[in-house]
Amino acid sequence: MEVMTDQSSAPAQDAARRDGFASRVGFVLSAAGSAIGLGNIWRFPYMAGEGGGAAFVLVYILFVLLLGFPVMMAEFSIGQATRRGAVQSFEVLAPGTRWSWVGRLGVSAGYAILAFYSAVAGWALGYLEKSVSGAFASPISADASGELFSSFIASPVTSIPAAALIIALSAAVVFKGVGRGIERASFVLMPIFFLLLLGLAVHSLMLPGAGDGLRFLFKPDLSKLTVPIVMSALGQAFFSLSIGMGVMVTYGSYLNRRETGLAPLALSSVAADTGVALLAGLIIFPAIFTAGMKPAGGPGLAFVTLPTIFSTLPMGSLIATAFYALLVIAALTSIVSMIELIAADLVDRKGWTRGRAVLLIAGVGFLLGIPCALSFGGSAFFTRFFGVPDGFFGLLNIAFGNLVMVLGGLFICLFVGWKWGMPQALKVLGIAEGKKLGVLLSFSIRWLCPAAIAAVLIFIVITGKFF
Numbered sequence: 140m141e142v143m144t145d146q147s148s149a150p151a152q153d154a155a156r157r158d159g160f161a162s163r164v165g166f167v168l169s170a171a172g173s174a175i176g177l178g179n180i181w182r183f184p185y186m187a188g189e190g191g192g193a194a195f196v197l198v199y200i201l202f203v204l205l206l207g208f209p210v211m212m213a214e215f216s217i218g219q220a221t222r223r224g225a226v227q228s229f230e231v232l233a234p235g236t237r238w239s240w241v242g243r244l245g246v247s248a249g250y251a252i253l254a255f256y257s258a259v260a261g262w263a264l265g266y267l268e269k270s271v272s273g274a275f276a277s278p279i280s281a282d283a284s285g286e287l288f289s290s291f292i293a294s295p296v297t298s299i300p301a302a303a304l305i306i307a308l309s310a311a312v313v314f315k316g317v318g319r320g321i322e323r324a325s326f327v328l329m330p331i332f333f334l335l336l337l338g339l340a341v342h343s344l345m346l347p348g349a350g351d352g353l354r355f356l357f358k359p360d361l362s363k364l365t366v367p368i369v370m371s372a373l374g375q376a377f378f379s380l381s382i383g384m385g386v387m388v389t390y391g392s393y394l395n396r397r398e399t400g401l402a403p404l405a406l407s408s409v410a411a412d413t414g415v416a417l418l419a420g421l422i423i424f425p426a427i428f429t430a431g432m433k434p435a436g437g438p439g440l441a442f443v444t445l446p447t448i449f450s451t452l453p454m455g456s457l458i459a460t461a462f463y464a465l466l467v468i469a470a471l472t473s474i475v476s477m478i479e480l481i482a483a484d485l486v487d488r489k490g491w492t493r494g495r496a497v498l499l500i501a502g503v504g505f506l507l508g509i510p511c512a513l514s515f516g517g518s519a520f521f522t523r524f525f526g527v528p529d530g531f532f533g534l535l536n537i538a539f540g541n542l543v544m545v546l547g548g549l550f551i552c553l554f555v556g557w558k559w560g561m562p563q564a565l566k567v568l569g570i571a572e573g574k575k576l577g578v579l580l581s582f583s584i585r586w587l588c589p590a591a592i593a594a595v596l597i598f599i600v601i602t603g604k605f606f
């Protein structure tokens with residue numbers, strides 16, 4: 140791949156050796172592949188269900204547009220300017236300062252999220268196997284489904300190997316590199332994903348409870364809005380877009396240097412991610428209302444409530460198989476991006492080979508994943524883990540999946556808006572400073588994002604409530 144360098148980046152021969160995306164479409168599919176994941180299909184519907192539906196959805200969409208899109212652009216601009224991983228990018232743009240700790244925070248979050256996320260992906264893989272082997276072919280009650288789920292996640296014999304298999308598959312993709320691994324895998328997996336998603340949504344919209352499902356998702360009752368719901372919508376926006384930890388810095392660093400119009404790329408990724416979350420809602424809520432169940436099913440929504448519903452539907456096994464295949468595919472392309480975030484850092488900054496980096500990351504991710512998989516009854520210690528809900532798993536989920544990502548987003552905005560400077564960032568992004576988009580981005584990155592995130596953090600400190 141041909142690349143050009145300028146004085147702000149590392150030596151030319153270094154940059155020329157660097158792997159990269161071969162096309163804009165491949166880049167968008169990969170960035171969207173990172174963003175679209177368990178966050179959209181597992182986490183978004185249960186958070187929307189708990190948050191009262193449309194009111195949560197409305198606030199979520201506002202955060203995605205007003206904060207998420209600008210932060211993603213900020214990350215792309217850093218990566219595109221330096222063509223380096225998450226830590227070294229800050230070292231290149233602000234040498235001799237402590238800003239590189241923002242990158243280090245993101246890389247550590249990568250390990251932690253990899254660990255708990257692959258545990259959930261392992262559940263999806265287990266449920267895919269159950270669906271294929273006909274476990275949901277005949278009606279099962281909500282209680283029986285709950286018991287099936289609890290005993291499945293409590294058993295280390297199945298949950299640990301399932302998580303290991305997911306990590307191994309994702310590591311194999313990253314090992315092949317950005318163009319030949321991540322981009323190619325995204326080209327194959329994302330279209331399959333969209334087909335499954337659309338098929339399932341069409342099916343759900345033909346169910347008798349579709350009208351209630353649609354009203355629940357799209358007819359906001361703003362009186363339901365509380366401060367914790369607003370906060371959880373913000374955390375979910377960052378988690379879902381994979382922003383605030385350097386994944387998008389890393390992906391941006393693999394863009395062809397001559398690419399300038401980055402706004403459409405970010406906008407497509409953000410739109411795809413939000414569209415998939417809404418479609419996941421359209422799949423789940425009509426089914427829930429048709430079955431006369433409650434939308435506030437919590438984290439078990441995709442694993443307890445849905446199998447009960449699938450088991451009563453015509454062609455239920457097929458639908459369940461499609462749904463859990465969807466979850467596994469979505470999880471794979473997201474896990475790939477977590478591994479790439481760390482691998483790029485080890486390769487760029489430490490000069491490691493890709494193979495060595497990927498082996499180490501997969502090993503650490505697997506080891507950290509064991510206590511996560513044991514947090515649901517497999518081990519009393521990790522299940523209770525100092526009283527945190529959902530044990531060790533819950534701790535990583537809350538601390539890194541929400542708090543660190545939002546904190547990272549704050550620091551990235553402060554860095555781009557106030558340290559490196561908006562004029563430089565906008566130049567890299569190919570946006571004129573005086574144009575509407577430039578003015579809006581500057582306002583959001585310099586003022587709106589820091590103020591909104593600071594408000595969240597102050598709220599957390601005051602109430603002690605983590606979302």
Ligand code: PFF
Binds near residue numbers: 178179252378379384
């Ligand atoms: N955005 C992913 C999802 O919605 O499932 C989760 C994620 C991917 C978080 C990559 C962090 C990350 F680095």
